[in-house]
Amino acid sequence: MGILKLVLRRLALGVLTLFVVSLAVFLLSQALPSDPARAVLGREATEENVAAFRAQYGLDQPMIKQYTTWIKGLLSGEPGVSYSNGEPIMDFLGDRIKNSLFLMFMGSLISIPLSLLIGSYAALRRDKTFDNANSVSSLILAAMPEFVLGAFLVVLFATNVWNIFPATIRIRPGEPPWSDMKGMILPLLTLTLAVTPYVSRVVRASMIEVLESDYVEMGRLKGLPERTVLWRHAMPNAIGPTFQVMALNVAYMAGGVVVVESLFNFPGIGLAMRDAVRDVNIPVVQFLAMFISFIYVITNLAADIGTILVTPRLRTRLS
Amino acid sequence: GSDEEGATTETTAAGGTETTAGGTETTAGGTETTAASGEGKKGGTLRVAVVGSTNDIIDGQYIVAKPDQFRLVMGWEPILCYDSDFNISYEHALAENVETVAADHYIITLKSGIKWHNGNPLTADDLIYSFERRLDPDLGLAPALSQLLDVSGLTKVDDLTVDIKLKQPAVTFLNGLAEYTATIVPKGYTREDAEQIGTGPFKLKSFTPGAESVHVRNDDYWGGAPLLDEVQIIDFADAAAAVNAFTSGQVDAIMDLPYAQAEAVKGNGDLTLMVSEAGSWLPITMAIDQAPFDDVRVRQAMRLIPNREQMVQQVLSGFGSVGNDMYGKLDGSYPKDLPQREQDIEAAKALLAEAGQENLTIDLFAPDDTAGLPEMAAAFAEMAKEAGVTVNVKVLDGGTYWGEQYTKYTFATSFWGTRPYLNQVAAGSLKDAVYPETHWPPADSDFADKYAAAIAETDQEKRYALIKEMQTEEYEDGGNIIWGFNNLLDAHANYVMGLEARPNMLNLDHFGRGMKRVWLDV
Amino acid sequence: MSTVDTPPPTAATPQPVRKPDGVFKVALRMWRTRIGVVLLVILVGIALFGPYFAPYGEQEFVGQPNTRHVEGTLLGTDYFGQDVLSRALHGGRSILLLAVASTALALVFGVAIGLVAAYNRGRLDDVLMRSMDISLAFPQLLLALVALTTIGPEPWLIVAIVAITTTPRIARITRGAAVPVVERDFVGAAEALGESRTRILWSELLPNVSGPLLVEANLRLTYSIGLIASLGFLGFATRVNAADWGLMVNENRIALSVQPWGTVLPAIAIALLTVGTGLIADGLSRASAGIDRAKGDQ
Amino acid sequence: MSEHVTLDIRDLRIEVDGTGNDIVDEVTLQVPRGQVLGLVGESGSGKTTVGLAVLGHARKGVAISSGSIEINGRALLSRSAKDLRAMRGSLVTYVPQDPSMSLNPALRIGTQILEVLEHHGFGSSQQERRERVEQVMTEVALPNDRDFLRRYPHQLSGGQQQRVGLAMAFACRPAVIVLDEPTTGLDVSTQSHVLATVRDLCHQHGVAALYVTHDLAVVANLADRVAVMYAGRIVEQGPTKAIFDNAQHPYTRHLTAAAPDINSDEPVIGLRGRAPAPGKRPAGCAFALRCELVTDECREQFPVERPVLRDHLVRCFQAGRGERLTPAQTPVSVRRDSESAPALQIRHVDAAYTGHQVVHDVTFDVPRGQCVALVGESGSGKTTLTRSVGGLHREWNGEILLDGVALARSSRDRPTAQRLSIQYVFQNPYSSLHPRRTVGESVSRPLRVAGASAREASHAAAEMLERVSLTAAYASRYPDQLSGGERQRVAIARALVCKPSVLVCDEVTSALDVLVQAAVVELLVGLQRDLGLSMLFVTHNLPLVRSLAQQVVVLADGKVVEAGPTEQVLTRPEQEYTQRLLADTPSIAAALAAD
Ligand SMILES: Nc1ncnc2c1ncn2[C@@H]1O[C@H](COP(=O)(O)OP(=O)(O)OP(=O)(O)O)[C@@H](O)[C@H]1O
Ligand SMILES: Nc1ncnc2c1ncn2[C@@H]1O[C@H](COP(=O)(O)OP(=O)(O)OP(=O)(O)O)[C@@H](O)[C@H]1O
Ligand SMILES: [Mg+2]
Numbered sequence A: 001m002g003i004l005k006l007v008l009r010r011l012a013l014g015v016l017t018l019f020v021v022s023l024a025v026f027l028l029s030q031a032l033p034s035d036p037a038r039a040v041l042g043r044e045a046t047e048e049n050v051a052a053f054r055a056q057y058g059l060d061q062p063m064i065k066q067y068t069t070w071i072k073g074l075l076s077g078e079p080g081v082s083y084s085n086g087e088p089i090m091d092f093l094g095d096r097i098k099n100s101l102f103l104m105f106m107g108s109l110i111s112i113p114l115s116l117l118i119g120s121y122a123a124l125r126r127d128k129t130f131d132n133a134n135s136v137s138s139l140i141l142a143a144m145p146e147f148v149l150g151a152f153l154v155v156l157f158a159t160n161v162w163n164i165f166p167a168t169i170r171i172r173p174g175e176p177p178w179s180d181m182k183g184m185i186l187p188l189l190t191l192t193l194a195v196t197p198y199v200s201r202v203v204r205a206s207m208i209e210v211l212e213s214d215y216v217e218m219g220r221l222k223g224l225p226e227r228t229v230l231w232r233h234a235m236p237n238a239i240g241p242t243f244q245v246m247a248l249n250v251a252y253m254a255g256g257v258v259v260v261e262s263l264f265n266f267p268g269i270g271l272a273m274r275d276a277v278r279d280v281n282i283p284v285v286q287f288l289a290m291f292i293s294f295i296y297v298i299t300n301l302a303a304d305i306g307t308i309l310v311t312p313r314l315r316t317r318l319s
Numbered sequence B: 001g002s003d004e005e006g007a008t009t010e011t012t013a014a015g016g017t018e019t020t021a022g023g024t025e026t027t028a029g030g031t032e033t034t035a036a037s038g039e040g041k042k043g044g045t046l047r048v049a050v051v052g053s054t055n056d057i058i059d060g061q062y063i064v065a066k067p068d069q070f071r072l073v074m075g076w077e078p079i080l081c082y083d084s085d086f087n088i089s090y091e092h093a094l095a096e097n098v099e100t101v102a103a104d105h106y107i108i109t110l111k112s113g114i115k116w117h118n119g120n121p122l123t124a125d126d127l128i129y130s131f132e133r134r135l136d137p138d139l140g141l142a143p144a145l146s147q148l149l150d151v152s153g154l155t156k157v158d159d160l161t162v163d164i165k166l167k168q169p170a171v172t173f174l175n176g177l178a179e180y181t182a183t184i185v186p187k188g189y190t191r192e193d194a195e196q197i198g199t200g201p202f203k204l205k206s207f208t209p210g211a212e213s214v215h216v217r218n219d220d221y222w223g224g225a226p227l228l229d230e231v232q233i234i235d236f237a238d239a240a241a242a243v244n245a246f247t248s249g250q251v252d253a254i255m256d257l258p259y260a261q262a263e264a265v266k267g268n269g270d271l272t273l274m275v276s277e278a279g280s281w282l283p284i285t286m287a288i289d290q291a292p293f294d295d296v297r298v299r300q301a302m303r304l305i306p307n308r309e310q311m312v313q314q315v316l317s318g319f320g321s322v323g324n325d326m327y328g329k330l331d332g333s334y335p336k337d338l339p340q341r342e343q344d345i346e347a348a349k350a351l352l353a354e355a356g357q358e359n360l361t362i363d364l365f366a367p368d369d370t371a372g373l374p375e376m377a378a379a380f381a382e383m384a385k386e387a388g389v390t391v392n393v394k395v396l397d398g399g400t401y402w403g404e405q406y407t408k409y410t411f412a413t414s415f416w417g418t419r420p421y422l423n424q425v426a427a428g429s430l431k432d433a434v435y436p437e438t439h440w441p442p443a444d445s446d447f448a449d450k451y452a453a454a455i456a457e458t459d460q461e462k463r464y465a466l467i468k469e470m471q472t473e474e475y476e477d478g479g480n481i482i483w484g485f486n487n488l489l490d491a492h493a494n495y496v497m498g499l500e501a502r503p504n505m506l507n508l509d510h511f512g513r514g515m516k517r518v519w520l521d522v
Numbered sequence C: 001m002s003t004v005d006t007p008p009p010t011a012a013t014p015q016p017v018r019k020p021d022g023v024f025k026v027a028l029r030m031w032r033t034r035i036g037v038v039l040l041v042i043l044v045g046i047a048l049f050g051p052y053f054a055p056y057g058e059q060e061f062v063g064q065p066n067t068r069h070v071e072g073t074l075l076g077t078d079y080f081g082q083d084v085l086s087r088a089l090h091g092g093r094s095i096l097l098l099a100v101a102s103t104a105l106a107l108v109f110g111v112a113i114g115l116v117a118a119y120n121r122g123r124l125d126d127v128l129m130r131s132m133d134i135s136l137a138f139p140q141l142l143l144a145l146v147a148l149t150t151i152g153p154e155p156w157l158i159v160a161i162v163a164i165t166t167t168p169r170i171a172r173i174t175r176g177a178a179v180p181v182v183e184r185d186f187v188g189a190a191e192a193l194g195e196s197r198t199r200i201l202w203s204e205l206l207p208n209v210s211g212p213l214l215v216e217a218n219l220r221l222t223y224s225i226g227l228i229a230s231l232g233f234l235g236f237a238t239r240v241n242a243a244d245w246g247l248m249v250n251e252n253r254i255a256l257s258v259q260p261w262g263t264v265l266p267a268i269a270i271a272l273l274t275v276g277t278g279l280i281a282d283g284l285s286r287a288s289a290g291i292d293r294a295k296g297d298q
Numbered sequence D: 001m002s003e004h005v006t007l008d009i010r011d012l013r014i015e016v017d018g019t020g021n022d023i024v025d026e027v028t029l030q031v032p033r034g035q036v037l038g039l040v041g042e043s044g045s046g047k048t049t050v051g052l053a054v055l056g057h058a059r060k061g062v063a064i065s066s067g068s069i070e071i072n073g074r075a076l077l078s079r080s081a082k083d084l085r086a087m088r089g090s091l092v093t094y095v096p097q098d099p100s101m102s103l104n105p106a107l108r109i110g111t112q113i114l115e116v117l118e119h120h121g122f123g124s125s126q127q128e129r130r131e132r133v134e135q136v137m138t139e140v141a142l143p144n145d146r147d148f149l150r151r152y153p154h155q156l157s158g159g160q161q162q163r164v165g166l167a168m169a170f171a172c173r174p175a176v177i178v179l180d181e182p183t184t185g186l187d188v189s190t191q192s193h194v195l196a197t198v199r200d201l202c203h204q205h206g207v208a209a210l211y212v213t214h215d216l217a218v219v220a221n222l223a224d225r226v227a228v229m230y231a232g233r234i235v236e237q238g239p240t241k242a243i244f245d246n247a248q249h250p251y252t253r254h255l256t257a258a259a260p261d262i263n264s265d266e267p268v269i270g271l272r273g274r275a276p277a278p279g280k281r282p283a284g285c286a287f288a289l290r291c292e293l294v295t296d297e298c299r300e301q302f303p304v305e306r307p308v309l310r311d312h313l314v315r316c317f318q319a320g321r322g323e324r325l326t327p328a329q330t331p332v333s334v335r336r337d338s339e340s341a342p343a344l345q346i347r348h349v350d351a352a353y354t355g356h357q358v359v360h361d362v363t364f365d366v367p368r369g370q371c372v373a374l375v376g377e378s379g380s381g382k383t384t385l386t387r388s389v390g391g392l393h394r395e396w397n398g399e400i401l402l403d404g405v406a407l408a409r410s411s412r413d414r415p416t417a418q419r420l421s422i423q424y425v426f427q428n429p430y431s432s433l434h435p436r437r438t439v440g441e442s443v444s445r446p447l448r449v450a451g452a453s454a455r456e457a458s459h460a461a462a463e464m465l466e467r468v469s470l471t472a473a474y475a476s477r478y479p480d481q482l483s484g485g486e487r488q489r490v491a492i493a494r495a496l497v498c499k500p501s502v503l504v505c506d507e508v509t510s511a512l513d514v515l516v517q518a519a520v521v522e523l524l525v526g527l528q529r530d531l532g533l534s535m536l537f538v539t540h541n542l543p544l545v546r547s548l549a550q551q552v553v554v555l556a557d558g559k560v561v562e563a564g565p566t567e568q569v570l571t572r573p574e575q576e577y578t579q580r581l582l583a584d585t586p587s588i589a590a591a592l593a594a595d
């Protein structure tokens, strides 16, 4: 009951967040000085073409009307049609969303356990060789912008030095995202290298705090084996604070895949977003903005619930 | 920005006017153009990398971005075409013959026995529908054609013959028929058709904008079945990704190889570089009726500013040729005898001083969606400094740049494809041109009258005389700074046979005319 | 006055004034911080003074584009026939200034919001922090893409965007650090004296969150550099053909195999700059953690 | 002592790792079966370090360098990590100071007790272990039902948490148990329950206990023997009675003189200065710097341990010498000007936190020139009430009058003169000073805020620092360079610098050592006498009230239970609540008398 109430409250907050974001997205796209009709139709377009375009996509309607139509569409699962080819957005984004979600899922699947492992091990070996080496190398990795990292990986593994992995990924339309796992390797590697350092640093910090706590020392004074102290006494307490960071990183991946996707020609929402922004394809921009915010809200919600579940203090307060 | 240079432009080559007089002559069936023609291995899939986006379309008669050209050429064929010397030809075209009855009266006869992808025969009705579709003002596919023709001028003579009466005499009409977008689509065709039917060597199997299109062999192709089983045109988000895919062997060929990669490809024994001369150009445009360019001396001074060799080096990495403020490079009428204009800062300064514009400061506009234009503007600005002119480059997003302000800028940049001289005048150098970027001609000039006379003149010599006068006027007083023409740069793996680098209007040897004689030597 | 006072010698002669070691001082004892400082000084030096040592102008044509060996150049030419070395020497200033400006702006707003929220608690805290959460939900890069494509890559806009997207993060950290400080009694003492709210925020709270703030500011600077470089990479520079490390990587990336310097040099510069600030941030965070632990012991 | 010695520590030396500086040296202690040894000494003297060493454990950065520890004749220090682990938690166990920090927040308490049994292979079956858990819960007087065992630590009160700690320690029936200040932070009634439990368990099960504390009253009540530690050395040890009645070492005598007792009205006597930290210890006697009997010999060499009686040992050249310690000044001669209006009147005050009322209709006066002690258990609303007086807590109703003038709710709404004439001293000297301001800046701050010039303010500050027996030279120091007692003096100086008429002190000594506490109390008594201050003194330390206050107000659950002159309330309490409170308060005098 208690959890349910809290989840509902968070959910309400999430809905509020999405509402405010939708307003912002809408107003921002209204403020675009560039005329989408012109941008889409190109310099060939005649005045009539432009007028027809505006009528077709309801751009001649009053703002409030446009907003409510849009929101209604979003809620009913029909977020509108793309300006560039008149196709329903979901038709041509559906696959891309699947692809990007798969990329994010795989990225998290690799980077989260990896950062937990690295972070805890560094905490255990605090100020020893592994910790120092890890701290410096993770710092360098974290500090390097992804595009630099990715470009180096391509030169190293795909084109100039060793030609072992494909330089770009090719997921054919209609095929599942795992149809080119070999091509997945470099994008995943880039993403993992970009995300893991940050999370593992947070895990390390959180783990160190726990390892220094009185109850861990007490565990040792009770004569428990180090293994038990670590996995039973330290881990459950260290993991709670890292949920937020993991969530933040999943959300980051959602918004930040643009770079990775353009490096590896990955057919995902990041590229769609870049195209849509360049082509002033407003319905697509709006939809993607909402989608990414949605992911953010959902992962945060999941992190909140996760934190509560592993933290008895929070869990029991509710019941 | 995208690099659909030549996008939204109907490209035509010069030299076509030659055949207008005796347009009835044909050189049907000539196949000697393709070096590797004749036999080749059957089968295989050709994968070609292009830079594309979700904005790409497939339409039998229209393109938005450059990959659309490729996809159009794979499935549809034009009424006429050019041979490798830019003479009008019937070889890859659907017309058996086009008879010039008068400068405003033509009769088109189609080749017989040509079948659509669905097995139906190609007829005069399809031809008439194709003209009607291009003229449809709602679709706005061919604004230049609409100035010459309306649907009432089309008359079906028999199943393969159509009689055409123009609204006004225009010997350029034939050139129009040889444009690659002047195709014939089946009656009732629309862009939304689930099955995209054409007469071309490959049938469209699937198309996902921003991802790929797949084209399979048309076994019933009228010119003999092509060799490849399948052609995949794969979209890449940017040129770097496309190059990586090409050099790591994920694709067999690449359209528009970035200049930077030319040397690398040349040095790689497994890859073949294709450098094709073309007639397309990137001008800096001055509105001749707006200050300070309403003073002809300022225009002349500006044209003396660029170091043209350096511009070709810098903007085109040397893959191009120096321009002489004159377009229509591949046209037979191109004035090779006009002295090459060189950089002359002192003369420019003097002219500016005379005009009272010593410390001129001016904004130069460029769009962000056309590769090369902002950089070209920047390079020009750098050179202008020497002449004491401060040029501020203003980059606008494509949508804004080509919007309401377009053709109203005082000082701007643009791009044009390959066209014969007169066709280009109609497109850009008349008050009622499609895109009057320079607002040419001046109010007191008889340039427009000369154009009207030239376009109605079927005698080539007389026409050339008129053209020469027009060219000289533009060369002296015009508003375009044309510093060079760019080449087309493509590349393919050595095992891709049947593509040749030669002067051309479209990439990849005019996309191998639909890749019909291309094969894989593996 | 008091009874059995055998005045302890230590009390009678207090030691000479020693300010408690600041985070900086402690951090500087660590090698990582020193290396970071050295890197930062070098890179900032290059960014600020590099243009004076550049053999060629920022946009000067020196020869055949994308060529490694061009006479008169050390590292060859870039995509536009310009000297790679000179471009790299010119290209740090803007990225650095933009990053510093946007981080500074974000600090001002983030700290103000965070402190006000922490001090006032209750409703205002809720409202402020919720709105920070909401703005975090807005995809950062998307905002940047949309704004830059529409308004154009103006310097002020880049600063504004980076600042806007950074502010909520700083506000959160500040609030987190300030909440325990608000609980401490010296804040109560100041309140009892009737000090004004602004004074309390400014002189009671701020100095006591400076440790974590310094770390965060440095971290944010690192990210801002990365973000601005990424924007350059995605094609948004403040001027056409401007020398800008991020933009240079993008422009010359395509020639990576032909003329690696055009990409590698600016990439190294960006990496060293961010690694430098990152190392400092790391040192600071370790130092302030150490200092806080020491305080906690008492 | 002999064969029935269970815990035998000999010549223990513990160093700061890598520096060779001793934290603890020459520690030799024995605890027989069933006995409790109290280990006392001021903060930092090394008690915890010794306690942990008994489990073969040293904190990070610390290393046991020499000496031996035997339990039931089995040597401990030479063992492998695995052997040690097997002994810890079963043969020798530990009860930490802060149960709320040492119980794992993520595990149920039942699990935490059970796992000790499991890991040490207690009993032969899980069933047997479960039964032992239930049994030990009963032993520490906690419910043993399933529901209770399934609770998490945070679902227990502080006293219950400490009993869970005890249960964990007694679960395996250890031979030795180390208790490190297990009752600090508990209120008197809980403390008295926990102490009773410890005593019973040790006696019943024949456990040898090392009880670490700095609360002498607790030691007097619980320990059979007492060892006094100073700067890492045992300076005196002997039977409890002997240590209190016949202290030989000057330091021990200071300790006992500083401890307030509920049953004695002798004023407490403080001792200034600090024990030298590890690495800064002098060659001779470590106490030489603070000792009034010091001789040259003391400065040169550390005396060896020598017996006074058979089992009463001391390390001092001057053992047994010196006069009885007496306060230098006479007790406060309070001006009872009952005619003049009270300095502070509290009338029907209710206070609440967001609507939840915690103070109910409190009414009392603070007469001019007198000290009123506000006592009560934790959570009774003492702080809330005093914060309302200071204008720091705003959610209150009723009337608070200063010199007959009603005060506004918030300090912000009060005129400057009013703000300055009520001053507040906070409980924790570590959090009440701005860490980045010098002492001088902190002390002159109130005057600066009131509008004084920088020179005036710093002059006044210097004067006030002298007044609280800190030299003006302290003005340029930062708080982290001061001891707790010095900090509290600075806080008092800051409160007094604007010459208030009422001083509100909230548990100003609870974070301090007995010796320091005594010194601060002396200071306050002196100030009250010399300046005629009116004081509201909040504490839960009833013995302290004796030394300081003329009036006592007892608060329970936010209501006034009893109020009156100190003597009357502490010796003849009328209310049952007060009586119980007094009964639970451990008393040295009573404990010694009982023996
Ligand atoms: N890890 C460590 N490194 C160096 N010195 C330490 C360390 N831990 C404790 N010390 C020092 O050892 C001395 C003894 O500390 P210990 O905790 O044993 O004192 P204590 O008597 O238990 O004090 P308290 O009453 O405050 O608990 C102190 O001076 C302390 O500063
Ligand atoms: N900030 C707060 N919000 C809500 N309730 C509070 C707050 N502070 C204290 N309380 C509650 O008010 C009651 C009185 O607390 P107060 O701090 O005045 O007690 P106290 O007598 O000073 O206790 P102690 O001796 O532990 O300091 C307690 O029940 C406490 O839980
Ligand atoms: Mg201790």
Ligand SMILES: [Mg+2]
Binding pocket: D382, D383, D384, D507
């Ligand atoms: Mg209190």
